Amino acid sequence: xxxxxxxxxxxxxxxxxxxxxxxxxxxxxxxxxxxxxxxxxxxxxxxxxxxxxxxxxxxxxxxxxxxxxxxxxxxxxxxxxxxxxxxxxxxxxxxxxxxxxxxxxxxxxxxxxxxxxxxxxxxxxxxxxxxxxxxxxxxxxxxxxxxxxxxxxxxxxxxxxxxxxxxxxxxxxxxxxxxxxxxxxxxxxxxxxxxxxxxxxxxxxxxxxxxxxxxxxxxxxxxxxxxxxxxxxxxxxxxxxxxxxxxxxxxxxxxxxxxxxxxxxxxxxxxxxxxxxxxxxxxxxxxxxxxxxxxxxxxxxxxxxxxxxxxxxxx
Ligand code: SF4
Numbered sequence: 252x253x254x255x256x257x258x259x260x261x262x263x264x265x266x267x268x269x270x271x272x273x274x275x276x277x278x279x280x281x282x283x284x285x286x287x288x289x290x291x292x293x294x295x296x297x298x299x300x301x302x303x304x305x306x307x308x309x310x311x312x313x314x315x316x317x318x319x320x321x322x323x324x325x326x327x328x329x330x331x332x333x334x335x336x337x338x339x340x341x342x343x344x345x346x347x348x349x350x351x352x353x354x355x356x357x358x359x360x361x362x363x364x365x366x367x368x369x370x371x372x373x374x375x376x377x378x379x380x381x382x383x384x385x386x387x388x389x390x391x392x393x394x395x396x397x398x399x400x401x402x403x404x405x406x407x408x409x410x411x412x413x414x415x416x417x418x419x420x421x422x423x424x425x426x427x428x429x430x431x432x433x434x435x436x437x438x439x440x441x442x443x444x445x446x447x448x449x450x451x452x453x454x455x456x457x458x459x460x461x462x463x464x465x466x467x468x469x470x471x472x473x474x475x476x477x478x479x480x481x482x483x484x485x486x487x488x489x490x491x492x493x494x495x496x497x498x499x500x501x502x503x504x505x506x507x508x509x510x511x512x513x514x515x516x517x518x519x520x521x522x523x524x525x526x527x528x529x530x531x532x533x534x535x536x537x538x539x540x541x542x543x544x545x546x547x548x549x550x551x552x553x554x555x556x557x558x559x560x561x562x563x564x565x566x
Contacts, residue, residue, distance in 0.1 A: 252459060253525070253536040254451035254511035260444030261546040262344025263288045263515045266321035269342040269554055270297050273318060276557055282317040284308060284324065285373055287342065288515040289470040291492050308332045316340070322373040323347040325380020340553045346412055346442040347374055351381050353436055357407050358382030362434070363400040365389050367422050368411030372471060375411055391418060395425040407434040412442040413472035413514070415479060416449055443546065444514045445472045449479045451541045452511050457484040459509030461501055464490045465520050466513030473513025485509065494523040499531075508533055 259267075266287050273281045279301020286294050286304060294304060308331050311317045316338045319328070323343040332339050343351075357364050364386045368375040379386045389398060389408075400406045408426060410419055419441060427433045439446070456462050462480035466473020473490055480488040487505075491497055502508070508528055512521045525536050549555065 252455040252509045253538045254455045255538050255540040256447045256544050257511045258516050258518050260514040261548050262321050265548040266342040274300050282311045285320045287320045289467050290515040291467045318342050323377035325377050340551050345548050350440050354381040358385040363406045365408045392422050403430045404432045406430050409436050410440040413445045415475045447542045452476050452480050453483040455509035455539050456480040459507045460486045460505040462488040462509040465516050470513045470515050493520050494527045
């Protein structure tokens with residue numbers, strides 16, 4: 252059973268196309284701060300075309316072009332790039348930017364902001380960097396006891412975009428018991444793509460003996476898909492970067508296999524898994540569609556400006 256939706260979301264598609272077009276337009280090397288999206292195959296493919304992935308802007312030569320990844324960056328990173336006169340293209344997903352804006356707004360109104368997310372994840376570092384004095388990180392339900400706020404009547408929760416919806420709501424319910432005036436974000440922070448992929452995997456998990464999730468180990472939404480599959484009926488579930496990581500013994504005694512992929516995963520990697528399963532007698536996959544997606548984001552404004560200028564120069 253093949254879950255749909257799966258794979259690329261609008262934010263990942265935009266970020267990958269941004270690097271491709273920057274390479275075409277400016278020529279290599281193009282520097283990218285952090286992995287543009289959390290997928291090994293995507294990063295290696297772009298490296299072969301001339302992208303250089305760095306951990307921070309101080310590794311980028313002065314004056315060079317650097318792209319910020321889909322996960323977003325703190326204002327301090329923009330400032331550091333500006334000080335070193337780097338040319339920048341910001342490929343932060345617009346749905347991450349939305350959470351940044353919420354953080355700034357609630358900090359301006361002097362709220363305590365409880366950011367539910369995973370410590371050390373780039374997106375969380377970027378969002379927290381918007382208002383470090385107002386934001387405290389809540390990793391999950393186990394953190395709730397330790398949360399202290401200045402004024403329980405001025406407290407709001409926000410979240411990372413790629414969390415488990417169910418676990419986040421458990422955390423929020425515990426926080427609300429502690430702070431009954433806890434305010435919700437103005438709209439869902441867990442993005443449409445994360446939610447849709449979790450709904451789809453729940454549906455196939457209930458009927459699968461094994462669920463294979465294609466995605467990299469640092470991809471938060473891919474790792475969540477394994478957890479959600481196990482919570483919703485799959486007898487076993489494993490994450491693999493690619494078909495080469497499947498252990499044939501996982502298939503022992505397995506009648507139905509479910510397959511899905513995280514939001515940063517190219518479809519080719521899923522098709523290779525399906526071909527592997529077909530060779531082992533699992534037949535044609537039945538696609539189980541729980542939502543249709545047609546969202547598209549326009550390219551970052553800096554890149555659109557460069558491409559427009561190039562078209563004008565050619566005309
Ligand atoms: Fe944007 Fe969601 Fe995709 Fe992250 S997973 S890039 S927030 S659409």
